Amino acid sequence: MNILDKITTDKRIEVNLRKQLIPIKQLEQSVLFERDTISLAKKLRHSHTGIIAEHKRRSPSKQVINHNLNVFDVARGYENAEVCGMSVLTDGKYFGGSLDDLLTARSSCSLPLLRKEFIIDDYQILEAKAYGADVILLIAAILTKAEIKQFSELAKQLQLEVLLEIHNEKELHKSIMPSIDMLGVNNRNLKTFEVSLDTSKQLSELIPSDFVKVSESGISSIEAIKILQPYGYKGFLIGENFMKTDNPGESAIQFIKDLQS
Numbered sequence: 001m002n003i004l005d006k007i008t009t010d011k012r013i014e015v016n017l018r019k020q021l022i023p024i025k026q027l028e029q030s031v032l033f034e035r036d037t038i039s040l041a042k043k044l045r046h047s048h049t050g051i052i053a054e055h056k057r058r059s060p061s062k063q064v065i066n067h068n069l070n071v072f073d074v075a076r077g078y079e080n081a082e083v084c085g086m087s088v089l090t091d092g093k094y095f096g097g098s099l100d101d102l103l104t105a106r107s108s109c110s111l112p113l114l115r116k117e118f119i120i121d122d123y124q125i126l127e128a129k130a131y132g133a134d135v136i137l138l139i140a141a142i143l144t145k146a147e148i149k150q151f152s153e154l155a156k157q158l159q160l161e162v163l164l165e166i167h168n169e170k171e172l173h174k175s176i177m178p179s180i181d182m183l184g185v186n187n188r189n190l191k192t193f194e195v196s197l198d199t200s201k202q203l204s205e206l207i208p209s210d211f212v213k214v215s216e217s218g219i220s221s222i223e224a225i226k227i228l229q230p231y232g233y234k235g236f237l238i239g240e241n242f243m244k245t246d247n248p249g250e251s252a253i254q255f256i257k258d259l260q261s
């Protein structure tokens with residue numbers, strides 16, 4: 001069993017329980033359910049830096065990254081750094097995140113928020129809207145083409161954007177549909193946890209130009225971004241590089257300053 005199989009097996013159990021604890025009707029009554037969302041895709045299209053900064057306490061590949069920060073300060077710091085958007089990991093077991101983290105981020109900043117989750121059920125998309133997300137992540141490796149269509153169309157009905165994550169050409173082919181806003185290439189091989197920018201480079205020319213291209217994982221230097229920009233990438237999802245520091249917001253400020261100089 002690879003890590004995605006393990007995570008999704010646990011996720012199905014978790015989601016079934018959550019559905020019983022908080023019925024859909026209750027999610028739909030959230031004050032945030034009617035909120036007008038903010039477009040991350042638009043921000044990335046018009047940005048010269050394209051940073052999506054992540055809140056990530058721990059991960060299967062690195063174990064503990066940082067347990068000493070609070071989401072409120074991290075979100076304020078990222079907003080102060082003028083990143084394009086913030087990604088909030090909401091999985092508890094493997095990443096130490098929660099939906100409360102998403103809610104706290106929503107109450108602390110007005111950045112577009114990505115719910116970084118392993119989505120395998122419509123219910124999690126309703127949760128994303130109810131807790132203040134603007135964007136959801138769909139991972140092609142754990143979904144069928146029919147599920148990608150169903151989940152992305154539901155997201156659009158709720159005014160949420162969709163970042164679709166791929167690792168290879170096969171996943172790309174099942175993911176091209178009009179309800180996807182952004183295509184994210186994950187540089188991390190989820191079998192070995194090795195990261196290689198070559199994945200982003202190789203897949204870039206196969207991605208149709210109407211999608212905003214995002215490169216995800218293992219980005220720890222401005223050189224990496226300068227290498228990927230000529231391949232058409234407009235967004236760069238960065239977690240550990242900021243979160244391993246005492247002040248992720250300050251790290252993002254310095255990173256963006258160096259990128260612009």
Ligand SMILES: O=C(O)c1ccccc1NCC(=O)[C@H](O)[C@H](O)COP(=O)(O)O
Nearest residue numbers: 059060061216217218219237238239240
């Ligand atoms: O980060 C992991 O170890 C991981 C393992 C299994 C599935 C997903 C995983 N990460 C989720 C992400 O996509 C990253 O948090 C995100 O791209 C940022 O990556 P990084 O900048 O390398 O922290």
